[in-house]
Amino acid sequence: MIYLDVFLCVLTVICAVAAMVTRKLVAAAILAGVVSLIVSYLFVRMKAPDVAMTEAAIGAALSTVIFLIAIRRTEEEER
Amino acid sequence: MKQVLAILALLVLAFLFAGLVPMASKPGNGAVGDYYATHGIADNRGSNLVTSIVVNYRGLDTLGEVTVLFLSVMGVGFILRRREGTPKYSPVPASPILNTGANLLFGSILLLGAYIFVHGHLTPGGGFQGGSVIASGVLLLILARRDRELSHDLLAWLESLSGFGYALVGLVGLVVAGSFLANKGVLPLGTWNRLFSAGVIPIIYILIGLKVGAELSTLLDIMIREPAPEGGGH
């Protein structure tokens, strides 16, 4: 289990970096959502189920949705 | 130049952070945390200690938090306010399949949300989580039935009254038990690990759940439908 956690931690950081690097804004928003999702799993592992639920519902879902809305209403590529 | 400096600064910051890791990962709870863990049940009879903290011990934080959400809905609405005469977005209607599916799903999502905030004092989750689940249901509805307006009246009433109710419950605490948002002495605390326990905590969490659900729904609706004031400020 510990190795899974370590792997997920590394994956989170990679996702975050990818979200920062990619020029496609939609991809960036979804990657950020993935970061939140993994973090919410980490919250479960850290014995914080309340926070995990909140992070999943708000950080991963709603935040990503409003980012996507904003992207749709502006532009999808970073120039 | 700026980039180089920024990267340099980040590297130094990384070094600083590295030094902070051992200190931050020392085991053990804070003194206040230990108090809540030890006496939380006796004080509030809510199994979920986080809920006890959020709704009771640090209730003022949560009132503020609800306010922040309300505020950001107000703010977003204020920022994206329409010029007179500009119509709302009216995108093409979605397919009937999505439509029907959404209608079916919406009810169960609503129920799930309600379950989460009603059991906030017993199990993980609470008003905020339940509320955001409800909002995701509403999002589905918005996306599916794009041609139809959300019932703003209902949302507005829900939002205002639940928020006012929250403040009112706090004031009841002030009048009955002598301090704002008090739990002890307002309602019987009941028995540990029962649905009807923990005094006013479930009531507050239900109000929060309704408010958060309504607010997040409104937020999504505004962000999706309100057209940006074109050239706002040109």
Next chain:
Amino acid sequence: MVDPILLIAVPLGIAFLLPLVDRLGRAASRWVHFLTLVFYTGAAASWALALHKGTVAAKDIITASWPPPVGINLHMGLAEAVILSLAGITGICAALYLVPREEKPSIRSIVLQVLLLAGTAGLTLTRDIFNMFVFLEITSISTFAIVLLGKEKKALEAGFKYMILGGIASVLLLLGIAFLYKTTGTLNMADMAAKLPALFTGGAAAALVFLFVCMVIELKGFPLNGPAIDLYEGVEPGVMALIVGTTLNAVLFAFWKILPLFGGAAWEGVIMTSGMATFVLGNLFATRQKKVRRMLGYSSSAQVGLLVFMLPLLRNHVVTLAALGLLLLNHTLAKASLLWFTGIHEEEEIGGWRGAFANNPLLRILFGASVLAIAGLPPFPGFWGKWYALAGMARSPYAWWILPLLLGSLLEFVYYFRWLKESARGVEPARSEVVPFSLSAPPAIFTAIGLVLGIRALYGPALGVSSQAWLWMWAGGILLAAAFLPERVQAGLSFLAVLLGSILLYSSGALALHTLSGFFTSLVVIGALVFSLARLGIPALHRNYHGLFLLLAGSLLIVLKTDSLLGFFAGWELMTWTSYFLVRQGKKGPAASYLYILFSGAAGFLVLGGLMTAVAGGAVTISGLGALRGNTALWAWILLAAGLAVKVGSWGAHIWAPESYSEAPDVFTPFLSGVISKIPVFAFLAVAAKIALPGVTTTLGTLDPAWVLGWIGGLTAFGMTLLAVFQDDMKKLLAYSSLGQVGYIVLGFAMMSSLGWTAALYHSLNHLLFKGLLFVTIAGVIYRTGTRSLSDLGGLITRMPFSFFAVLIGIITLSGVPPLSGFAGKWLLYQAGIQKGWYLLTALAMFASILAFPYLFKLIHSIFLGQLKREHREIREAPKAVVLSQWILIAGIMLLSVAPGTVLVPIQEAVKAFFGKAAFTTATATELATDLGYFHAMGVMSMVVVLAVIVLAGILFFLPKHTTKVKQLDIVYSGEVPPPPEEIQYAQNFFRPFERAYSPVLLPRVKAFWKSFSESVLSLAEAGRRLYTGDGQTYILYALGVVLFLVLFIFPAPASSSSKAPGGKTGYIVPVPRKARPAEVGVQAPRPGILPGGKAK
């Protein structure tokens, strides 16, 4: 009393309901909004009043029935109550102001305003650090949204940058809270502060850095204030006023609450340096600013920086809460008013403010008052706050910080008065302004609050403001309020007030010549009476003239009467600004008065520095100055004397004076030259001289600072006389002459001998009489001819014979030849110089005295002799009131000429009281004798009169019988008469040959020096403000840079070692034992026993 929690709960509840209320109509929601604000203000104000009176004790409030640190607690003390009252009033005024300003009225903006106030209440009251974060977010988010309220085009960009930096700030705050919680195991501020010293490890040190940088961003500290300043430029000013009055103060107070966490000398230094840097640099950058609102932004940042600087001083009991509170109050009141003004007169660039509010006298006065308030001038609260704060600092080891503080304050003068200068320019109003009530009421309310508070402070019994002075000032205030009356009526009322006031002063014995105060009060009374009389003939240019004049006279009476250092300085600064406004009323007054206020401001700050040095030495009153010893005495004297020397226009710092004297209204110049220039002289004699001045030992021997001052006086007398010779503008000529004459007086004072002082005092009176006479007469000439240029005049003797006679008397007196009174003054001065052994200086003074002849001749010749100009042929004599006042002055001169002893005997008494030695061996009304000589005024006069009679009789007797009278315009060229009588002008290039001869001396070096000085200051500001590139990311980089700078340089320690040092001994800084800080802050101490063991691990 209302439970303070309701200040949070009620606005929150109402805000939630408002969207529903709005369904009943907008009027309903506006009423609910208004009533909520009234409740809020009333509750806070009732707490403030009760706490101030001491009828209730400060209250701790627990929430959710759990005492801290388990529950969140709040605290209501005096500071909180005042901040919240202020916020409530601002809320009401801002709501009023914003109604017509909103582009698309929306219920949401009302909700945002209500929530901003609720957040302010929470931020102010809470004593829990995470709760502080929550309320900080509430205020921030409402700020982010509400800045888009108006029609400002740039608000969006500014708001976004501000928001991103604000996001960084909240991240820093959260990081800080996280590490602090890990270290202390609590979130209660007091609990945290109590636990922190024992566990002061690396994590905590880093946490404090994060917390501090967050506060720097929120409080707009240097260099993280870029986006905040953009906000001022880009956002509807009504909104900014709301923010200034609510959240800004609350955040400052929040910083005060967490200040106990920042223990140790290093943090103290960092916080104070950061605040002071913000203050000085903000003001510096503002000087270069042409955009008004941006200028206000820099100013706000600077002012808050000053308050931040003072927080550690407050903690160390150096500065009192009252002082800080007054400064905060003043800033809020004045800044909000000014912001509102920038919304009423919507010109972005300072140049567009020409003739602002020209059609609206009320707004004009309010605008001027707001600038005075923000510049820290009396009677506004900022003046008192600054004095008390400085006095506290002077007595502490932090005294050196006064230096940059005064420097920054002077920079404030530079840009605020430049703004005022622009607004006074342009006599023609730019457009007719109809300002709705809801826009003009808020600044009026705020200015009124400031005035009431300030005037109450001025009534303080310790200040020694006499009821006589109040009488004059209230008369002035009433007249100022009645500025709508016709000028003639005002002039009459003003004269009556002066007459009545003078009689009262006389009957109360305040005019006793044998005391310094009485002597100078007599000068004020003579000047006020005679020149008010003259003004009945020559109308003032501006309606506010009369009220301001009475205010000025009242402030002079404060200066002359009080024994308190504070009272003295208050009167001094009142004099500065009232005379500034009077100078400004001249035709080219704005530019001249700008120079006037800059130099007067600098002089004021030098004087303040001197007084603060005295305070540091333990003095509180003027009579207590004698107790100063050693270096304290020396520096107090030097700073005071330097300030006074600037104020009398000594050589090197004189450039303001000729401009002000010549551009001031013609009816005011006599008072400026005759009376106001004597007030610094009074200060020399009655204040500076009280200090026992030690000699300065240098390698070359002992240097007497008074000797230096004597040389300054002598050189001024010489230099200014020389410059006067070459003036073509007659007022400027007399102005230079005035400066030279005051130079003599300074020289007399510097001799520090009874004879020298007697000469100085006598000459002060004499100068008032003859220079007043000259200026009044010249004012009459200018009134009739409309020109000040000597080359445009000539031959007026036939048209204005009385004026000619007055000038004749005036110049004879000035030149110091017998038989008129000028002689006695010079005679005394030279004797005093010889007695003192300052031979060279005496010779210089004598030479300067001779130099005066050319310009005096030029004056009378160019105006009255020679040919009459064509356009002046129908000119009448000066108005009767002017002629009457001329005669009064001439009578005075005659009295002094015949019987100088009537004044010199009492003067001798006054001087004897100081030196214990009389100046004269014998002194009667007409006879004087000193160790060196003897003077019989009556005898000299009799001889001259007899001689004159003989000469006249001779002329009449020997006059040839057949003479042709030559008219002024009859000119004969070698026997040939040109057909039309031609005008020949003498006055052009009058002393051209001399001018060439003296040209090396006459180069405008001083002017050039000041010009290059101001240019280098401005270019420094220009270079500095480039820091604010306008790029949002750069600002974030700055924030990161500050974090790293603090971690690496101020609190350097290997970060990894921290975890091994739980005891804190090898942490970032060695903790300094701090005594009972929670009690100081007024935090409820955590109740013992609620935590099992209370240990944090």
Next chain:
Amino acid sequence: MDITMVYIGTALALVLVGLGGVLLKRNILKMVLALDIVETGVNLLLIGIGYTPGREAPIVDKTSFFADRAKETVNAANLVDPVPQALVLTAIVIGLGTTALMLSYVIRLYAQKKTLDIREFGRLKW
């Protein structure tokens, strides 16, 4: 190596990555996204600070948690610190609020200027 250190390291790494994005990305929408990641990192850090390996979630749903059933006191050494969890709950919601506000700014800025480049928004300076 302690697993908590990994969590906390991850948290701080997320903060750094996010800050990097805020500092280096010119697109304002991306800056908002980056700030969102910073906030996620801070939240993870807070939870990590309250976490002690081997302890249980702060939900007292079993009688075995009690130290004294009659007095209703709980053995605190079995539970992780609930305080940071409560704080993070608040912080997440507040973060959503600010993000929504920032995004509506972004939408309006785009409507005004038709660009998302931060360099285009530097009219106010000096």
